[in-house]
Amino acid sequence: MKTFVLVVASTVLALPAFADGHVDAETAEKIEAYLASVECQMDTDDIEVEDDGYDLDDVICKGGDQFDIKLDKDLNEVSRRAE
Numbered sequence: 001m002k003t004f005v006l007v008v009a010s011t012v013l014a015l016p017a018f019a020d021g022h023v024d025a026e027t028a029e030k031i032e033a034y035l036a037s038v039e040c041q042m043d044t045d046d047i048e049v050e051d052d053g054y055d056l057d058d059v060i061c062k063g064g065d066q067f068d069i070k071l072d073k074d075l076n077e078v079s080r081r082a083e
Helices: 002-013 025-037
Strands: 047-050 053-061 066-072 077-082
Touching: 025 053
Parallel strands: none
Antiparallel strands: 047 053, 053 066, 066 077
16 A cells, blocks of 8 residues: 555646646746747746647737647647737
């Protein structure tokens, strides 16, 4: 039983996203790097973890336009909606 509890605990701790819907620091850095490559930026507190990827709220891009962007689990952009 102790082994089972340890396996479950280690599996939960290894998940890339926190249970509260916020992204872990490593993934947030990767998302920030992607956004910089497309000349955009955002507050990482506005990254929400979803079942199929990530929802980026209030992304500001070059020229001052604001978007909501969705990324899949591999951090590929799947949609962009102007606000």
